Amino acid sequence: MTTLDSTGGAEGAAVPAAAAVRRRGGPGARERLLDALRASGPVSRVELAAITGLTEASVSTTVRRLLQDGVVVEVGRTPTAGKPRTLLQLDPGGRTAVGIDLGPVTTTCVLTSQTGGVLARLTSSAPPRESAAQLVDRLARDVETLIEGSGERRERCLGIGLVYGGPRRGSAAAPGGPPGTPGGLEPELLRAALQEVTGWPVLAENDATAAAVGEYWVARVDAARSFAALYMGTGLGAGIVLAGSAHRGARGQAGEFGHVVVDVDGPPCWCGGQGCLEAVAGPAAVVARALADPVARAEAHLEAGGPRSTVGDFSAVARAARAGGGACRALVEASARYVAAAAESLVNLFDLDLLVLTGPGFAASSSLYGPAITRRTGAAASRAWGRAVTVTVSSAAATAPAVGAAALLLQDRLAR
Amino acid sequence: MTTLDSTGGAEGAAVPAAAAVRRRGGPGARERLLDALRASGPVSRVELAAITGLTEASVSTTVRRLLQDGVVVEVGRTPTAGKPRTLLQLDPGGRTAVGIDLGPVTTTCVLTSQTGGVLARLTSSAPPRESAAQLVDRLARDVETLIEGSGERRERCLGIGLVYGGPRRGSAAAPGGPPGTPGGLEPELLRAALQEVTGWPVLAENDATAAAVGEYWVARVDAARSFAALYMGTGLGAGIVLAGSAHRGARGQAGEFGHVVVDVDGPPCWCGGQGCLEAVAGPAAVVARALADPVARAEAHLEAGGPRSTVGDFSAVARAARAGGGACRALVEASARYVAAAAESLVNLFDLDLLVLTGPGFAASSSLYGPAITRRTGAAASRAWGRAVTVTVSSAAATAPAVGAAALLLQDRLAR
DNA sequence: GAGGGAAACTTAACGAGCTTGAGTAAGGGG
DNA sequence: CCCCTTACTCAAGCTCGTTAAGTTTCCCTC
Structure with a gap:
C-alpha cells in the first residue's frame, strides 16, 4: 500500500476528468483541426495531431480535404532532422462571411475573411417607422452593396451572421424593457426572412454571445x-x-x-x-x-x-x-x-x-x-x-458584434 | 462507532417520457439509452427510438447488449394493433455502487442499486487525530462491512463514489476557510489511494455536484x-x-x-x-x-x-x-x-x-x-x-451526497 | 381455426470516420 | 553515394450507426 502524506499541496495535480471524459463523440476531426488552426499561427500536420489528439493519418486526410476546399493553405516548411514539416494555416483569402449588427440606431454590416479581418464595412440607419418587411429589404440591399463594393467574389461568402440585442426569445416589450430587434420582430422570424430573401444561410445570435465568439475567433483565444x-x-x-x-x-x-x-x-x-x-x-x-x-x-x-x-x-x-x-x-x-x-x-x-x-x-x-x-x-x-x-x-469593441456574428457563421459553416 | 441497517430498495413511480431532440455527434447510443431508461418508467424499444432519436435497429442491438450485461430487464408488454411492445427498464437487481460522504464529522456510506434505491447504509466517525493513511483504511473497511452486511454479491458492485466538501483543488485552509477533506488530503490523492487499496474504481466529486447528479438520477429529472x-x-x-x-x-x-x-x-x-x-x-x-x-x-x-x-x-x-x-x-x-x-x-x-x-x-x-x-x-x-x-x-436531503456519489459512478461506469 | 393485417422488432449490407501498421517522400550527415 | 531521421500517406480493418428488407407475434375476420 502507498504511503500518504497529509499536506494538501496546491500544486497542479491533474484534476480527474471523471465522467466528463468521453471516449468518442467529441467534435469531429474537421472541427477540431479548424479550431487548432484558428488558435495557432502556422502549424504542421504533426503538431496538429499532437494538439488535437487525432492520429497523423487522420490529420493527413482531413487536411487534404481542407486544402481542396480552399479553407487552408500551405505556407512554408520548417527544417527538422528528417523531412521538413509543411506549415499550414487558414487561408486569409479563403472563405468570407457577412456580419450584421442590428443596433438600436445604426446598422453595421461587415464583410470579413475567415481569419477575422474586416474586408469591407457599411453603415446604414433605419428610416422612421420602418416595417419588418422594409427592414429585411434594407438588410438584403446592404449586404448586396457591401459585397459588390468589396470586390470579393460572392461564391466565397458562406453566409450572414445577424446580431440583435437582448435575449433570444423577446417578450412583449416591457416599459424600459429589453432592447429586442427594431420593429419588434422575433429574431427567428427575421433570420428566416433574411435567409429567404438573400438565399444565403443566416444565423441569428444575441449581441453578447456574438461578441464572445468573435473575440474567440479573431483574438485567437486559447x-x-x-x-x-x-x-x-x-x-x-x-x-x-x-x-x-x-x-x-x-x-x-x-x-x-x-x-x-x-x-x-x-x-x-x-x-x-x-x-x-x-x-x-x-x-x-x-x-x-x-x-x-x-x-x-x-x-x-x-x-x-x-x-x-x-x-x-x-x-x-x-x-x-x-x-x-x-x-x-x-x-x-x-x-x-x-x-x-x-x-x-x-x-x-x-x-x-x-x-x-x-x-x-x-x-x-x-x-x-x-x-x-x-x-x-x-x-x-x-x-x-x-x-x-x-x-x-476588446481591440475593436464597437465593431465586435458584427465581426462576431460573421465569425459565428464561419465557425458553423466551415465545420461541415 | 458503527451502525448498520439494511433497507429495501425504494423504486420510484413511472414518469412520462418526453422526446428529446439531439443532433449527431452527441453521446453514443448506449449512453443515450441509459439516460432515457433512467428518466422513464418501463419503455418499449420503439419508444426508446423516438425518445433518443436513434433508429429502431440501433436501439435493438444496443438493448440486446444491455440485456446481456444484466443492466436492463424486460418487464412486460403492452398490447398494440400488432405485435405487443416489450417493456424495458433498468434492472433494480442489476448493478450496485457504493457512495461515501466524507462529512466534517461523520462519514456516511451507502450501497445503492442502479435505480438509486439504498440497499444498505453505514455511518462511522473519525477518531481524533486520524492520519490520511488511517482514513483510507477506515473507508476501505467500511466499504467491506457495508457490502458484507448487505448480502449483495460483490461482483455486482461497479465501484465507489466519494464526496468531499469544497472545491476540487483545496487551498491551504484559510481561517474559517473552505471545508476540504478531513486530514486536509487532496481529493485526488485520496481517490487514488482508496482505489489502490480497494481495487474498485473510485470517482471523487464535490458535494454539491454529487448531490445534483444524484437528484438527476434518483429523482428521474428530465x-x-x-x-x-x-x-x-x-x-x-x-x-x-x-x-x-x-x-x-x-x-x-x-x-x-x-x-x-x-x-x-x-x-x-x-x-x-x-x-x-x-x-x-x-x-x-x-x-x-x-x-x-x-x-x-x-x-x-x-x-x-x-x-x-x-x-x-x-x-x-x-x-x-x-x-x-x-x-x-x-x-x-x-x-x-x-x-x-x-x-x-x-x-x-x-x-x-x-x-x-x-x-x-x-x-x-x-x-x-x-x-x-x-x-x-x-x-x-x-x-x-x-x-x-x-x-x-430533495426527498432525502441528508443522504443526497452519498447517494449522488454512487449515482455518479454508476452513470460513468454503465455507459461503457 | 386458417389467413390476413399491423406493428414491433431483427437481420444483413453498407458506409462514414477513425485507427493501425506498413509503406513512401524528403532532407541531412558521413 | 548510402543511410539515417522524420514527415507524411496508403491500405486494410474496426466500430458504430444507418437503410432496407425480412421475421415474429399479436388481433381480427371469415
Whole structure:
C-alpha cells in the first residue's frame, strides 16, 4: 500500500476528468483541426495531431480535404532532422462571411475573411417607422452593396451572421424593457426572412454571445480557456464560451449578466426582479442619474430635451469622467463597483479565467471599468481558487458584434 | 462507532417520457439509452427510438447488449394493433455502487442499486487525530462491512463514489476557510489511494455536484431540464447539470454559489472577496449571529461553550425558527432573502428552470428557504423570460451526497 | 381455426470516420 | 553515394450507426 502524506499541496495535480471524459463523440476531426488552426499561427500536420489528439493519418486526410476546399493553405516548411514539416494555416483569402449588427440606431454590416479581418464595412440607419418587411429589404440591399463594393467574389461568402440585442426569445416589450430587434420582430422570424430573401444561410445570435465568439475567433483565444465577454450596449450581457463552444442555455437566455442581483433591497427592474445590476448600475441607470444632476449633466454636455440614446449618452458621461469631470466620475465609479461585484459572481459560478470587455458601452469606458473588475476578481481568485483571472479590453469593441456574428457563421459553416 | 441497517430498495413511480431532440455527434447510443431508461418508467424499444432519436435497429442491438450485461430487464408488454411492445427498464437487481460522504464529522456510506434505491447504509466517525493513511483504511473497511452486511454479491458492485466538501483543488485552509477533506488530503490523492487499496474504481466529486447528479438520477429529472442543486452544508454550493451532464468548469470550481456577491459593501469573506453570500448569509454566519444574540441562543438551545458544529448549530437555529422562535426566525429569514437573491442570479446566468434544495443545511430549513426562493425567482422568470422556475426539496436531503456519489459512478461506469 | 393485417422488432449490407501498421517522400550527415 | 531521421500517406480493418428488407407475434375476420 502507498504511503500518504497529509499536506494538501496546491500544486497542479491533474484534476480527474471523471465522467466528463468521453471516449468518442467529441467534435469531429474537421472541427477540431479548424479550431487548432484558428488558435495557432502556422502549424504542421504533426503538431496538429499532437494538439488535437487525432492520429497523423487522420490529420493527413482531413487536411487534404481542407486544402481542396480552399479553407487552408500551405505556407512554408520548417527544417527538422528528417523531412521538413509543411506549415499550414487558414487561408486569409479563403472563405468570407457577412456580419450584421442590428443596433438600436445604426446598422453595421461587415464583410470579413475567415481569419477575422474586416474586408469591407457599411453603415446604414433605419428610416422612421420602418416595417419588418422594409427592414429585411434594407438588410438584403446592404449586404448586396457591401459585397459588390468589396470586390470579393460572392461564391466565397458562406453566409450572414445577424446580431440583435437582448435575449433570444423577446417578450412583449416591457416599459424600459429589453432592447429586442427594431420593429419588434422575433429574431427567428427575421433570420428566416433574411435567409429567404438573400438565399444565403443566416444565423441569428444575441449581441453578447456574438461578441464572445468573435473575440474567440479573431483574438485567437486559447480553446482551453473558459471566458466570458462582458457586453455593454443599451444593457449589460455576458457571452460565455466554455471549452471552445458558446454556452447559450436551454432557451438561449444564459448569460443575463444585467440581471445578476447586486442589491437585495435595490430598485425594481423591468424584468420583474429587484436590485438587478442593470437597474442599479447599467448604462441607462448611470445616464438617468447624470441627467438628474445638473453638475454631471453639464460635464457631459447632455442636452436636457434632445433625442435620447442610451449608448450615446452613456459614452458622453464616460468621456466626461475620463476628462476629469468629478460628478460624472463618481457616477461611473459607483457603477463600476457593482459591475465588478457581478463579474466576480460570474467568474465564481462559471470558473472563468478570462473576461473581455466589449460592446459600445465599454468602448468608451473600459479604462474606468477594467481596473475595478481586475481588482475585485483578482483578489479572491488568486488567494482562494488558485486561478488567475485576466481582464482585457476588446481591440475593436464597437465593431465586435458584427465581426462576431460573421465569425459565428464561419465557425458553423466551415465545420461541415 | 458503527451502525448498520439494511433497507429495501425504494423504486420510484413511472414518469412520462418526453422526446428529446439531439443532433449527431452527441453521446453514443448506449449512453443515450441509459439516460432515457433512467428518466422513464418501463419503455418499449420503439419508444426508446423516438425518445433518443436513434433508429429502431440501433436501439435493438444496443438493448440486446444491455440485456446481456444484466443492466436492463424486460418487464412486460403492452398490447398494440400488432405485435405487443416489450417493456424495458433498468434492472433494480442489476448493478450496485457504493457512495461515501466524507462529512466534517461523520462519514456516511451507502450501497445503492442502479435505480438509486439504498440497499444498505453505514455511518462511522473519525477518531481524533486520524492520519490520511488511517482514513483510507477506515473507508476501505467500511466499504467491506457495508457490502458484507448487505448480502449483495460483490461482483455486482461497479465501484465507489466519494464526496468531499469544497472545491476540487483545496487551498491551504484559510481561517474559517473552505471545508476540504478531513486530514486536509487532496481529493485526488485520496481517490487514488482508496482505489489502490480497494481495487474498485473510485470517482471523487464535490458535494454539491454529487448531490445534483444524484437528484438527476434518483429523482428521474428530465434530461431536457437545466437544473442546479443548491447545497447547504458547512457552506453553500451549487451543483449544475445542463442537458444531462454535470457542469464542473475548467478547474472543477464552477458553481461556487457561496461566493456570489450579494452585498458590494459586505463583510470580507475567507476567499478574499467581500460580501459573498456565504459570509453574509451562509450557515456559519447565521450561527454566529444566533450565538451573539442571547434570545436567539436560548431559543435554539445553543450551548455557549460546547463543541461547535456549523451544520448541527444551524439545524438547531432552523428548528427553533420553525417552532416559532421569533429571534431565530428573523435570522433565518434575513439569510433566506440573500440566498434567494443569489439563486436568482444563478438562474439568470445559467438559464435554469429547476432548483433543488439539498444537503444537511436545507434538510432542516427548506420550509423557510424554499418559499423565499420560489417567490424571488418566480416573479422575474415568468414575466420577462417566459420560463417557469420550479423549486423543490430533495426527498432525502441528508443522504443526497452519498447517494449522488454512487449515482455518479454508476452513470460513468454503465455507459461503457 | 386458417389467413390476413399491423406493428414491433431483427437481420444483413453498407458506409462514414477513425485507427493501425506498413509503406513512401524528403532532407541531412558521413 | 548510402543511410539515417522524420514527415507524411496508403491500405486494410474496426466500430458504430444507418437503410432496407425480412421475421415474429399479436388481433381480427371469415
